[in-house]
Amino acid sequence: MMQRLLPHLFVLVLLGAILLAPGRPAWADEDELGGIPRAPGAEETYYLCSACHSFRLVAQQGLSYESWKETLVWMIEEQDMSTPEPEERELITKYLAKFYGRDRLARKLAKQQ
Numbered sequence: 001m002m003q004r005l006l007p008h009l010f011v012l013v014l015l016g017a018i019l020l021a022p023g024r025p026a027w028a029d030e031d032e033l034g035g036i037p038r039a040p041g042a043e044e045t046y047y048l049c050s051a052c053h054s055f056r057l058v059a060q061q062g063l064s065y066e067s068w069k070e071t072l073v074w075m076i077e078e079q080d081m082s083t084p085e086p087e088e089r090e091l092i093t094k095y096l097a098k099f100y101g102r103d104r105l106a107r108k109l110a111k112q113q
C-alpha cells in the first residue's frame, strides 16, 4: 500500500514546493547579474567584481562609501584589479554604498518580495 502511494506523495510534495516557493524579487527574473539589485552601476559592479571572486564576497559586506572607496583601492593596488575610468569608479562605489552599505539595502529588497 505505502509503496504504491509513495510516488504520488512525492509528486504532491514536489508540486507543493513549487507552488509555495517564496516569490522571487522582480529584479532577479533575468538572473545574469546573480540577482543583484538593478540600478545604475549594477552591471559594471557585477562584472568587475565577480571577475576574480564570487560576488557573494562583496555582497556579504556592509560598508560606507568611504570604506568601499578604500576597498577599491585595495583591489587595484594589492589584487591587480584593473583601474576603472574615474566616472565608472564613482558609479561603482556609489552603487556599492547604496545597496551594500551599512543598512544592507540589497538584503532588505530581497526579503521584501
Ligand code: HEC
Binding pocket: 045, 048, 049, 050, 051, 052, 053, 057, 058, 061, 071, 072, 075, 079, 080, 081, 082, 092, 096
Ligand atoms: C583582480 C582580481 C580581483 C578583482 C577584479 C576584485 N577582487 Fe576583491 N579580492 C581579490 C582577492 C585575491 C581577494 C582576497 C584578498 C585577501 O583576502 O587577501 C579579494 C577580496 C575581496 C574582499 C574581502 C572579503 C573579506 O573576506 O574581507 C572584498 C570586500 C572584495 N574583494 C571586494 C571587491 C570588489 C568590491 C570588487 C569590485 C570593485 C573586487 N573585489 C574585485 C581579487 C579581486
